[in-house]
Structures are given as C-alpha cells and as structure tokens.
Amino acid sequence: MQKYLGVSVLVVGVSLAAMGLFPSNTGRVAAQTQQSTAVFDSNGKMKLPTGYRAWIFVGAPLTPNGLNNGKANFPEYHHVYIEKKNVDAYLATGSFPEGTVIVKELTRVLNPTFPDGSRKEPSGRGYFNGEYNGIDVTVKDSKRFAATNGWGFFTFGHHPLPYDESATEQPVTVCAGCHIANVAATDMTWVQFYPLLRDKKGY
C-alpha cells in the first residue's frame, strides 16, 4: 500500500494547496517522482529489495547447465522484474528513470531427468520452475555509478532463501562489463529478450 498511500498524501497535499491551505511545493513532487526502491547504507552496501515478485515481469531467459558443459554462469531461470512506473517510463522514452531497480531472480530448473536439464510432464518434455535460488539486482544512479554507464550491479547470493540482507557493488568484470559490451544502446538492459520492452505492445 505504501505507493498508494504516497499518492493519496500527494493528492491531499495538492488539494489543500489548491484550497490555499498549504503552500504549493513542486520541489517535493519532483523528489517523489524520482523516489527509488534502492536503499544504500553509509558504506554503499545495498539492502535486499522486497516485494519485487509483485512488480512487472518482463522475461524469463534460461541457460541450463546441461546446455553449457555444466558450467553456465546462470544455470537457472532468470525471472526479471521492474516496477511499473519504470517500465512505463522506458516505453515512453527509451531509457529508465534515475533510481530504477531491475531484479533478476533465479529459480532452479525443476528436477532434471535428461542430460540437457529437462524433464517430462503432462504438457511435454521441457523446463519448469524449481525453487528460488538467488537474486541479482541492478540500480540506475548516474552519479553513484558513473563509471559503469550509470548502473550499479549487486548480487544477494546464488543460493536458496534466505538471500543475503545486503550486498556490495560487483566489480566491472563480473557484471557491468558484459552489459557495457552488449546492451549499452538499450540503457544497459537486455530488452531484446523482454517482449514487453522490446515489442512495445503494452500490457
């Protein structure tokens, strides 16, 4: 409810301003618009995001170990989530607002029985979501992460729940380098794998 309470407070504030009971404060409105879900401590460590499974899902790339000589960088499903306000901004402008958080949550491939990692189910042979197994996060903050095209990369562990409570920024070679080399033109994001962002058909 936090977001809608925020909107309600804003609406009440604007209404009171219109009634002459409160001074108008456009600075406060602008700050709210740029509000980020990302929280950093005084050492620059990022706090584990919450609530992201209720954000907008944009895609599910899957690179199983069985197709990568047992050594995939991400042997799990990647479920990628972005808050709706930031998806909407990307669709309107081609770039994400400051403060945007993109969550990539990993889920294991459910109990593989074939060498490629697949299994048989009534719907056919293929891949199905197993347990949650990790979360990587990227945050847009052009000042804080100026050295990596304005995005910082964090991992809260590649393991089952609970995930790590906080994380330090990953070195360029681990995450940002691959984004800079491949997706700098699409605001550092793999939109070519995300139909909602790539094909722009709306919700």
Add this chain to the structure above:
Amino acid sequence: MQKYLGVSVLVVGVSLAAMGLFPSNTGRVAAQTQQSTAVFDSNGKMKLPTGYRAWIFVGAPLTPNGLNNGKANFPEYHHVYIEKKNVDAYLATGSFPEGTVIVKELTRVLNPTFPDGSRKEPSGRGYFNGEYNGIDVTVKDSKRFAATNGWGFFTFGHHPLPYDESATEQPVTVCAGCHIANVAATDMTWVQFYPLLRDKKGY
C-alpha cells in the same frame, strides 16, 4: 487506474457513511470483492482479457518443439499471470476465489539455432523470449463450469498479435481433462510449477 479509482470511490463512500451522510452498504462491498475480470457475452463467449501483463507472474514452463519431436502442444514459453487479490486468496486458503482468471500467454522461443530450440547469447546457450504467440485462459465459475470442476478453459488463438477478441469454451478433451487428471487437488492449477504458489514465500 480502474482498480484504484474503485478503491478511492469505496473509501470516500465508507468515509461518508462514517460521517452519517450515506447509509452503510456492506452488500455492495461484498459484491466488489467478488468482482471478476472475466466478461462473457450472451452466447457464453468470453472476451479477451486485458492488462494481464501487469498481473502477478507465477511461472514460465517451457516445452520446446525441439524436445518434443517437433510436436509440442505448447512449443512456446508459457508465461502465467494471476491477479494479486486471487494469488493472495490462494496463498491464504489453498483455493482461488470465484471469478479468478488465470492467463497463460505464450511467447515463441527466440530464433533457435540448435536442434533443441536453443541459441547462444552472451549469458550462455539456452532459451530466450521471442514474440507473443497466443493466449489461453481459465476462469473459475463453479456454476457456469460445474461439469469441469468449476473451471472453464478458453483459447484466444495460438498465433502472433492481435489475438482473437472472443472465445468459446474448449471441449473437456482439449484442456480440462488434463487438469482434472493431474491437478484437481490444487484447484485445477499447476502450482507445482509456480514457486510463488507452491513454496509460499510471499512477494
């Protein structure tokens, strides 16, 4: 915004009721709670749902043609979406409220280059989401669909956008039969493939 406007109207109504300006009307509140996104015409055809890509994503089963002798029933990613109020109800009670709509949208596997349907990308060899390619929908209505455990099954086409505008209920042999045989115990839903519903870890 429709939902939040609805909530606002409700809040205003309740406030006015509390102020003695309006009679309290708990019947109306109950009716709202059971409101369904499903719309049927006078012939029982269901109207194509809208807005579902902003619903809660629960899982992405994938049964590519390449692993099913070229004849998978669903050769695409299945992206499964459910409205949050109905996910919450399932998590609380183990069954979905009357009126629940579950959307399974299909996306093609992006440009396969290997016989199993996979391709190579910087993150490894695997599967990535291509274009939208169809939508199947199931609706819980215990009276309307009493013959199939209270759920009706519809397809709005397995093809690129635009999808069909309306759909007739599918015969038992096409959809419901497999659900009755395999997932009757989990309210006709494949929760074993949906971590959010299966593992109950919340958002």
